[in-house]
Amino acid sequence: MNALQALYQVQELDTRIFDLREREEKHPLKADLEELGSRERELAGELERLQEELEAWRRKLQSLEAEVQRLEEKIKREEEKLYDGKVNNPKELRGLQAEVRSLKRQKDDLETELLEGMEAQDEMRGRAEKLGGELEALRAEREGKERALQSEVQGLQAERVELESRKKELEAGIDGDTLDLYRRLLQSKHNLAVVRVEEGVCQGCRVELPGKEYDRFLKSEAVFRCPNCGRILVK
Ligand SMILES: [Zn+2]
Structure with a gap:
């Protein structure tokens, strides 16, 4: 995993x-x-x-x-x-x-x-x-x-x-930096820091990722954050 x-x-x-x-x-x-x-x-x-x-x-x-x-x-x-x-x-x-x-x-x-x-x-x-x-x-x-x-x-x-x-x-x-980011986001994002993207839509803020961003996200293996709400996105 x-x-x-x-x-x-x-x-x-x-x-x-x-x-x-x-x-x-x-x-x-x-x-x-x-x-x-x-x-x-x-x-x-x-x-x-x-x-x-x-x-x-x-x-x-x-x-x-x-x-x-x-x-x-x-x-x-x-x-x-x-x-x-x-x-x-x-x-x-x-x-x-x-x-x-x-x-x-x-x-x-x-x-x-x-x-x-x-x-x-x-x-x-x-x-x-x-x-x-x-x-x-x-x-x-x-x-x-x-x-x-x-x-x-x-x-x-x-x-x-x-x-x-x-x-x-x-x-x-999980590496320390990612965990730190996760914990900070938990605090600032009402306990929801990591969300899935379904059909191009961030499940944290329900805003659709712009086409280019979505493409980048699909190819990314690193931490990728929602351009709208800043949450960590997973596939
Ligand atoms: Zn979002």
Whole structure:
């Protein structure tokens, strides 16, 4: 095989290598994973805020409970004074009774608040549990897709390694200057540096070679470049 035919095969391998690289870079699972990741962060943030709120409620209810307890003890002490017979003055007794009634009202109000708070807390716990479940499911889905992506990427990379090694063998039969030109053209010509000429038409730019140029090309054994796009032409 002459050097130009080898170069054409190198181009064919490179085209497949570029394709594999692009399939890896733009793998649809990557977009899926990005979306799952952002949804997961969103839910995790929501759950964190909910847990902070729950913690604030827990502290609030704890202090309400302590306050109710304090009132209960105070009521008990005042009632004892009412009934132990040590207070006989009617005015003082009425004062005590009024005090007990007022304390009981305060206690009732606090108990109502406590009850409402506990209901709100229950509702929040339910939401947190539901969020936690959703988050868990998202995480499992993401991990599954990560494993799938990893295995696909490994497959694509293995295929690329195989193509790279075949390319290296072919490159060994091509001179350095031609390879340098090829690599420069790959960069500047959208990864297509070597093309066939079919019925006098360059398959890179689709422009027909002028008659004289075409004749020269047909006779040429050296590197011949398209007069229009500059790509290396092969028969
Ligand atoms: Zn051309």
